[in-house]
Amino acid sequence: MLKPEILDPQGRAVQGALGRLGLSGVADVRQGxxxxxxxxxxxxxxxxxxxxxxxxxxxxxxxxxxxxxxxxxxxxxx
Amino acid sequence: MLKPEILDPQGRAVQGALGRLGLSGVADVRQGxxxxxxxxxxxxxxxxxxxxxxxxxxxxxxxxxxxxxxxxxxxxxx
Structure with a gap:
């Protein structure tokens, strides 16, 4: 898992996709x-x-x- | 995680590397x-x-x- 201070573009993309596909209130996604x-x-x-x-x-x-x-x-x- | 019947070449490579680097008895590795x-x-x-x-x-x-x-x-x- 990426350290918290390292930007995770894949996780950020998944976070956006989850929101668009109907899951509200996603605060953060990290991929590892x-x-x-x-x-x-x-x-x-x-x-x-x-x-x-x-x-x-x-x-x-x-x-x-x-x-x-x-x-x-x-x-x-x- | 890849289904058990799907070949996992990355897992197989890690399994070989672990053995060469001193960890004996690794039966299987799956990466996901x-x-x-x-x-x-x-x-x-x-x-x-x-x-x-x-x-x-x-x-x-x-x-x-x-x-x-x-x-x-x-x-x-x-």
Whole structure:
């Protein structure tokens, strides 16, 4: 997701389109990327640290983007 | 997010890169778009229906993509 201080022209265009197509009161729209990464085995601390590093430097551009990471357990007991 | 039966070359490329950069056991990566839409006022049923329609036909391509919508209450009592 682009940092709040970075202009997001695509988000701005979507905001305008939503208003014209009948959704009133849209205060802001920001567009970003999403990666769904499926891992085999457990996510231990070392793998999680590697993943955080790669998310911050490979999958996002740290100059203009922030990222958030959410861990979802797909299997019971995982 | 691209439907599961649609090939995702960008996700495949990220999967390969993660493996080469030290993250083992990456089973699958899918890349998609994310829109953060900030609304003024309450999200009543009519606005929600409009938003679902626009999400399914404007923000995503229903031929090749699925979408999910998550509502987050930003303010207390909202």
């Amino acid at each position: 990327k999403q990666f769904v990464i499926e891992l085999e085995g457990d996510l231990d601390d070392a793998r999680r640290a590697t993943l955080e590093e790669l998310a911050g430097e490979l999958l996002s551009n740290p100059v203009i983007e922030n990222y958030t990471m959410t861990v979802v357990n797909d299997e019971a007991g995982a | 778009k994310q829109f953060v839409i900030e609304l003024e006022g309450d999200l009543d049923d009519a606005r929600r229906a409009t938003l679902e329609e626009l999400a399914g036909e404007l923000l995503s391509n229903p031929v090749i993509e699925n979408y999910t919508m998550t509502v987050v209450n930003d303010e207390a009592g909202a």
